[in-house]
Amino acid sequence: MEHIQPPSYRHLSNLFPPQALELLTNCYVMVQGNTVSALGPFNGLKEVRKVVLDTMKNIHPIYNIKTLMIKRELSKDPELRLQSWERFLPNFRHKNLTKRKEPKKKTTKKEYTPFPPQQPESQIDKELATGEFFLRESVKKRKKMEEIKVKQAEALTKRQEERNRAFIPPKEKPVMKKTNKAPSEAKIDIDAIKAKVRKAKTKKLGAPSVNPVPQTPPAYDKKKKNKG
Numbered sequence: 543m544e545h546i547q548p549p550s551y552r553h554l555s556n557l558f559p560p561q562a563l564e565l566l567t568n569c570y571v572m573v574q575g576n577t578v579s580a581l582g583p584f585n586g587l588k589e590v591r592k593v594v595l596d597t598m599k600n601i602h603p604i605y606n607i608k609t610l611m612i613k614r615e616l617s618k619d620p621e622l623r624l625q626s627w628e629r630f631l632p633n634f635r636h637k638n639l640t641k642r643k644e645p646k647k648k649t650t651k652k653e654y655t656p657f658p659p660q661q662p663e664s665q666i667d668k669e670l671a672t673g674e675f676f677l678r679e680s681v682k683k684r685k686k687m688e689e690i691k692v693k694q695a696e697a698l699t700k701r702q703e704e705r706n707r708a709f710i711p712p713k714e715k716p717v718m719k720k721t722n723k724a725p726s727e728a729k730i731d732i733d734a735i736k737a738k739v740r741k742a743k744t745k746k747l748g749a750p751s752v753n754p755v756p757q758t759p760p761a762y763d764k765k766k767k768n769k770g
Contacts, residue, residue, distance in 0.1 A: 566610040
């Protein structure tokens with residue numbers, strides 16, 4: 543009899559079914575709380591121990607149960623008893639779940655300081671530092687009015703500059719002068735093309751050519767004239 547106490551899981555009965563292990567290992571398995579107790583032959587206890595330890599390592603017991611079922615079917619065949627069963631057993635891949643996904647936006651923590659942050663200066667503290675606190679109210683009002691007038695003058699100058707920008711004409715691009723002079727060779731080519739077109743038109747319409755060829759009158763025999 544063997545007792546295994548897993549430290550990481552409180553309820554192992556929810557993780558793997560003990561009835562399937564009992565049928566495959568010929569052992570009596572009991573799960574209660576954090577402990578698993580098994581009673582049976584030595585080879586069966588080894589398989590039960592392996593399944594329980596794998597569940598503690600976050601491996602589901604269904605994978606081990608599948609391998610046990612395949613081994614049980616192979617042991618019944620007398621030809622395959624003495625051969626290696628590695629080609630028949632499934633190879634399950636383990637996922638590395640230890641790697642944690644890094645966030646897209648990494649926030650940098652500020653340096654820890656045991657002292658509290660310095661309090662911002664109040665309006666009274668600023669006036670005490672500049673000496674305005676001890677001035678009279680009339681002087682304070684006059685000073686405020688001067689500051690307001692200065693700000694208004696700056697705003698007016700900015701507005702005038704923006705308005706004047708609309709009246710500034712844009713820079714004109716230099717205009718290139720067109721030259722009407724054409725090369726003499728181009729003129730000669732144009733005249734030749736015009737003459738060719740005229741000749742083609744006269745041939746199509748059946749008009750006489752410009753320089754007609756003189757036709758020679760037919761020569762009659764002198765003998766025929768004398769007879770007449």
